[in-house]
Amino acid sequence: MSAARPPRPRRADFRAFEALDTRWADNDVYGHLNNVVYYALFDTAVNRWLIGAAVLDIHGGETIGLVVETACRYHAPLAFPQRVQAGLRVARIGASSVRYEIGIFRDGEDEAAADGHFVHVYVDRQTRRPAPLPADFRTALETLADQAPAASLRE
Amino acid sequence: MSAARPPRPRRADFRAFEALDTRWADNDVYGHLNNVVYYALFDTAVNRWLIGAAVLDIHGGETIGLVVETACRYHAPLAFPQRVQAGLRVARIGASSVRYEIGIFRDGEDEAAADGHFVHVYVDRQTRRPAPLPADFRTALETLADQAPAASLRE
Amino acid sequence: MSAARPPRPRRADFRAFEALDTRWADNDVYGHLNNVVYYALFDTAVNRWLIGAAVLDIHGGETIGLVVETACRYHAPLAFPQRVQAGLRVARIGASSVRYEIGIFRDGEDEAAADGHFVHVYVDRQTRRPAPLPADFRTALETLADQAPAASLRE
Amino acid sequence: MSAARPPRPRRADFRAFEALDTRWADNDVYGHLNNVVYYALFDTAVNRWLIGAAVLDIHGGETIGLVVETACRYHAPLAFPQRVQAGLRVARIGASSVRYEIGIFRDGEDEAAADGHFVHVYVDRQTRRPAPLPADFRTALETLADQAPAASLRE
Numbered sequence: 001m002s003a004a005r006p007p008r009p010r011r012a013d014f015r016a017f018e019a020l021d022t023r024w025a026d027n028d029v030y031g032h033l034n035n036v037v038y039y040a041l042f043d044t045a046v047n048r049w050l051i052g053a054a055v056l057d058i059h060g061g062e063t064i065g066l067v068v069e070t071a072c073r074y075h076a077p078l079a080f081p082q083r084v085q086a087g088l089r090v091a092r093i094g095a096s097s098v099r100y101e102i103g104i105f106r107d108g109e110d111e112a113a114a115d116g117h118f119v120h121v122y123v124d125r126q127t128r129r130p131a132p133l134p135a136d137f138r139t140a141l142e143t144l145a146d147q148a149p150a151a152s153l154r155e
Numbered sequence: 156m157s158a159a160r161p162p163r164p165r166r167a168d169f170r171a172f173e174a175l176d177t178r179w180a181d182n183d184v185y186g187h188l189n190n191v192v193y194y195a196l197f198d199t200a201v202n203r204w205l206i207g208a209a210v211l212d213i214h215g216g217e218t219i220g221l222v223v224e225t226a227c228r229y230h231a232p233l234a235f236p237q238r239v240q241a242g243l244r245v246a247r248i249g250a251s252s253v254r255y256e257i258g259i260f261r262d263g264e265d266e267a268a269a270d271g272h273f274v275h276v277y278v279d280r281q282t283r284r285p286a287p288l289p290a291d292f293r294t295a296l297e298t299l300a301d302q303a304p305a306a307s308l309r310e
Numbered sequence: 311m312s313a314a315r316p317p318r319p320r321r322a323d324f325r326a327f328e329a330l331d332t333r334w335a336d337n338d339v340y341g342h343l344n345n346v347v348y349y350a351l352f353d354t355a356v357n358r359w360l361i362g363a364a365v366l367d368i369h370g371g372e373t374i375g376l377v378v379e380t381a382c383r384y385h386a387p388l389a390f391p392q393r394v395q396a397g398l399r400v401a402r403i404g405a406s407s408v409r410y411e412i413g414i415f416r417d418g419e420d421e422a423a424a425d426g427h428f429v430h431v432y433v434d435r436q437t438r439r440p441a442p443l444p445a446d447f448r449t450a451l452e453t454l455a456d457q458a459p460a461a462s463l464r465e
Numbered sequence: 466m467s468a469a470r471p472p473r474p475r476r477a478d479f480r481a482f483e484a485l486d487t488r489w490a491d492n493d494v495y496g497h498l499n500n501v502v503y504y505a506l507f508d509t510a511v512n513r514w515l516i517g518a519a520v521l522d523i524h525g526g527e528t529i530g531l532v533v534e535t536a537c538r539y540h541a542p543l544a545f546p547q548r549v550q551a552g553l554r555v556a557r558i559g560a561s562s563v564r565y566e567i568g569i570f571r572d573g574e575d576e577a578a579a580d581g582h583f584v585h586v587y588v589d590r591q592t593r594r595p596a597p598l599p600a601d602f603r604t605a606l607e608t609l610a611d612q613a614p615a616a617s618l619r620e
Contacts, residue, residue, distance in 0.1 A: 002614070021175060021199070023199040027338065029339060034334075036508060049181075052236075066539075069538050224346040225381065226381035258468075353488070353490060354545070357545075358546045403496040
């Protein structure tokens, strides 16, 4: 919309990928994925990755993630029955919050068709008060961190 | 619900399979796939199969399928992030209508977790009046027909 | 689809009504409510009525309703931004199960644009085993019961 | 999440309101509206208002709105069966784009439970190239414009 709009991210900007389906009902009256659907893809990619990393138990875990902010920019249309890949990275890990950034890619394309973020605050399931990120959770998130580990910094 | 309830279908009862994702938002407050979601899976499986068979053009085709009846029986719960397979068969091919039957299977299980059907009436995109099934469409559907092709009948 | 298809129900065939919105994303690529959406309307109408009758507590109740069967027939198209009314009746109350029947009506029309049913089995939230319907729940359901008024009342 | 987070908007910050339903399936496994649902509410409120103002014809209009950016901040949980009101205002009207801002309010509350925006670019239905906003459309949008009434008008 303006000169200040950040460029479309590329696959190399992300640390992990999840393959995702589209559904018939995702297409709206204009024949493309409705803008709402992208958030369903974001949610699915992040939560599936966390479950796969064995750090999220949506049924019994003591800590649950509440979403406090989400956003998406749409660059190119997608449509059922395309399959897509969601690229994931973590841009900030706070005491009890995480900012996830996601790119949605079409097969064989290097520039994201859409990209966005959402911010989770982790809270105690019962009290719904912010809770420190569990250690194993933080360790898993660091593998998604949006920083190339500079070898010299490790010496 | 009663002695008359037909048995759960098995994988061998279907002619083609489509792999399908579940999504985070599919789980309802009780922690399992909401009953509505199964119909989104049915729609997706059938339409993706038809598009893959090159007999459905959802954007420009002259004939479109309108749904006149759907039903589903739920046998065992499913939950995100499970992936499932949809088994497909065609139980009846009329002049302008088709009855699709679908089973939803969990990985490694032979009995369907859910099964259902929907009846499409094919209509002209503009007039919305029933239209004869195109010949290539009928040929494709016959590969899903719910009948073991008896060799003797073909001689 | 056949001579045996039951007629479209009318408003007088139902015992209670819930007003429901449609949403932008409900319209599919063909410009009408996707077939899946009707089940979201069914679910919403029945659960909202039960909550309004103070016999369903979705967060803390000991008994929860699991859906074992649903079906819908589609008679006339609906489209966002139409508002609709859902007519409700109960066709059968068993020891631990209920068959709800629903008609979806457009403003000012007496014949249903769609009608369907779903069967709930009520189970213990923890064990997920069938549980007898609580007495207050049964009493509420009886006000929705699909019973012909006693002949004596008509005289 | 930080000192810089803008305050929650209030009802007086919006120019028009649309009443919206929630649905049973909107509640996720944590018992509250899933973050995705808010965007379905945004879309519904804006498009319903535009249709009500007789400046959007989703089926036949020559100009259609494509979403290029959306965002939402979540302040307080909502849950089915609550009904909500969506407050609408327009923050910027460009040659062919519009920034809509939306607040979601619970009954009887003056601070928004969530607020967000989305940016539409209006394009020709066939070419999908940006098109100037039609004059009647622009006139309607100006009634939603987020501008303090000129002081002279108040005298």
